[in-house]
Amino acid sequence: MAFEVTDATFEQEVGLPQQPVVMEFYATWCGNCRRIAPVLDELAAEFTTRVQLVKVNADENPELVSRFAVTSTPTLFAMAGGRQVASTVGAQPTPILRALFESAADTTSSGIVSGCGCGPTCGSDSSKITKTGTDLISGWVPAEACTLPTADQPARLAEFDALFTSSLREVRHEQPGLLRLRLHGGTEVEATARDLTARETECCSFFGFTISRTDDEVLIDVQVPADKEIVLDGIAAQAETALAARI
Structure with missing residues (x-):
């Protein structure tokens, strides 16, 4: 209790x-x-x-x-x-x-x-x-x-949370081991996403991030090996929490 x-x-x-x-x-x-x-x-x-x-x-x-x-x-x-x-x-x-x-x-x-x-x-x-x-x-x-x-992990989570809260449009599991995040934004959002995902890869080397941008949208594809698929559930949960807070 x-x-x-x-x-x-x-x-x-x-x-x-x-x-x-x-x-x-x-x-x-x-x-x-x-x-x-x-x-x-x-x-x-x-x-x-x-x-x-x-x-x-x-x-x-x-x-x-x-x-x-x-x-x-x-x-x-x-x-x-x-x-x-x-x-x-x-x-x-x-x-x-x-x-x-x-x-x-x-x-x-x-x-x-x-x-x-x-x-x-x-x-x-x-x-x-x-x-x-x-x-x-x-x-x-x-x-x-x-x-x-x-000691640095809460701050890193807060950075992702800020990005999701300000820009996230959609969270979608494309296939096992692959999560796609659609964000609204241009060059500034793309730069933030690239910097943040690069630093995340430095400390968690199993991540594979692919970032692309159209005129007003940034796509982040997150790939992990089969034994780390639960991590995608965690990212998706945080992203969905941020998205729900905006609705």
């Missing part, structure tokens, strides 16, 4: 918990939050002895929203010892949501590096996580496949 935390109660309830947590930033008006709520409730019941589900109303707790660099709802973090070990944005599929709970649960047995405790936007090396066993998911990508520091 989930419980609510606020700006005032976070440190006491989550900062140094005896039990790891999955923390969801939600909004009462958010359709995607309602969409994943039954899955989160089921996972909370399944992991009840190992992981606590906590919720933060993003509209009522600006300090936590700023601290965790939350730009859209739902955004979820796996926390252990008061520190982030994984995160994801949007109405993600069940396997990715399950991976968050597994990440929080397994971290207690593998240990984390002690750090400053100032949250996921901290640039300190001590905020990095060491992990064995089950792979972490941060955003869309299994942790063993991504070289981007944990």
Whole structure:
């Protein structure tokens, strides 16, 4: 069963918990939050002895929203010892949501590096996580496949979210392993997309991005190998969340 935390109660309830947590930033008006709520409730019941589900109303707790660099709802973090070990944005599929709970649960047995405790936007090396066993998911990508520091991952997700929110027209699975994103825009949107996808390829080398442009539209084709197809579901979920917010 989930419980609510606020700006005032976070440190006491989550900062140094005896039990790891999955923390969801939600909004009462958010359709995607309602969409994943039954899955989160089921996972909370399944992991009840190992992981606590906590919720933060993003509209009522600006300090936590700023601290965790939350730009859209739902955004979820796996926390252990008061520190982030994984995160994801949007109405993600069940396997990715399950991976968050597994990440929080397994971290207690593998240990984390002690750090400053100032949250996921901290640039300190001590905020990095060491992990064995089950792979972490941060955003869309299994942790063993991504070289981007944990502290930088929320900012990267926010960049994609900003691009999707401002320009996305359509999300479409063309075939297994291939996702097509249609964006409205010209040279500026194309340049942003090329820069962002180039940096994403640097830290997650399995991605294949192909970008093309007509007069007022930019196409981003995202290809992944068969064993990474769940990543496309994660990208699609974040893109659809951004698209729904514009409607």
